[in-house]
Amino acid sequence: MNKKESPTDNSLPVAPVGFFDSGVGGLSVLQAVRRILPHENLIYFADSAHCPYGNRSGDFVRRRSLAITGFLLAQGAKAVVVACNSASEAALELLRLTFPGLEIIGVEPAVKVAQSMSKNKKIGVLGTPLTLRGGRFFRLLNDFSAGMEVYTQPVAGLVELIETGCLDDAQTTAILKKNLRPLLKKGIDTLVLGCTHYPLLKEDIASLCGPQVELIDTAEPVARQLRRRLLSTGRLNPGPGSGHIEYFSSGAVQAVNPVLRKIMADPALVVSQSSV
Incomplete structure (x- = not known):
């Protein structure tokens, strides 16, 4: 999947859905989305350089969440899943205020x-x-x-x-x-x-x-909520074919890459370095 160069691309059904977490945990949500929405193109951002969020201040997590959401939007994301309970707790309302035209879905303990x-x-x-x-x-x-x-x-x-x-x-x-x-x-x-x-x-x-x-x-309820929101806004990817997944990390990719490969059971998976 080619990276999107204009944020206007996020109005298209083929535009990707962005995910982010402090590290690899949000993959549990991405996997559920993959099962329920197999045609969607996905982008996953692991903020591994700053993991974990759970012991960080709320201000720090909000700053990181704003930066990463901006990055995902620049990649053409039509929706962003805050696939992290700590980031959802600290930053979800701020993200929705800052990016009012973007569909943003958080997670919370069920x-x-x-x-x-x-x-x-x-x-x-x-x-x-x-x-x-x-x-x-x-x-x-x-x-x-x-x-x-x-x-x-x-x-x-x-x-x-x-x-x-x-x-x-x-x-x-x-x-x-x-x-x-x-x-x-x-x-x-x-x-x-x-x-x-x-x-x-x-x-x-x-x-x-x-x-x-x-x-x-909360993974499957979040995936179903994402499906409802994309369907209601006319941005659900109808296919055909399976969507692509791109992976980014703020951490050292040589350390992150084997962990993502293990969790996703994909020996060909490649994580790209991000300076965000």
């Missing part, structure tokens, strides 16, 4: 879905400190936690391991066990994965939680 699925009304939420202390999450709890017991667990160190491709090693498992233990002791039957990195470890998390705990992430 508390509403968990409320409808929990049988014993005990829900756990794994997330980054920035997400769990944020106003958007507070409003979610106010709106959808009535009659529920919601237990939050801020996680440290897990995103950094995922960024290095450590998806199934002993250190990753140890961090998962440490953070799941207090939630499981509370008797939760539903666990919200409140960071887009965590679904990349979904099988291991499910194994540690056991069959009595339902895992919920």
Whole structure:
């Protein structure tokens, strides 16, 4: 897919959908979009030079989100998915104000879905400190936690391991066990994965939680929302054929490239360096 040279190109159905995350976690959302919208051309930006966002200040994350969204728009993006809970928490409203003509979709912990699925009304939420202390999450709890017991667990160190491709090693498992233990002791039957990195470890998390705990992430709901928005604005790519995916990173591509290849199961995948 050729890069777009004019932002007016983003009115076309063949224009790409842009995604960004602090690193590789947003690939869990991109994969869901790929399944539901196979004809769409996609651009993924991993802000690996500044990962993780979860321990950064809100101001820092807003500055990075503005810069990256501007980059994606310059590539001709017709929509941008903020595929990062921390960036959605810190920057989503600002992005929509700054880019009023651009379709911008964020992610948030799926508390509403968990409320409808929990049988014993005990829900756990794994997330980054920035997400769990944020106003958007507070409003979610106010709106959808009535009659529920919601237990939050801020996680440290897990995103950094995922960024290095450590998806199934002993250190990753140890961090998962440490953070799941207090939630499981509370008797939760539903666990919200409140960071887009965590679904990349979904099988291991499910194994540690056991069959009595339902895992919920936001990837497929976000993909369906993107489809609805593109359809309503007449910008859904009708095909034929599979769309292309381009990858960019602010980090060292020699380090990022093998991790993306592993997650996407694509040995030919190439990440381009970005100076944004």
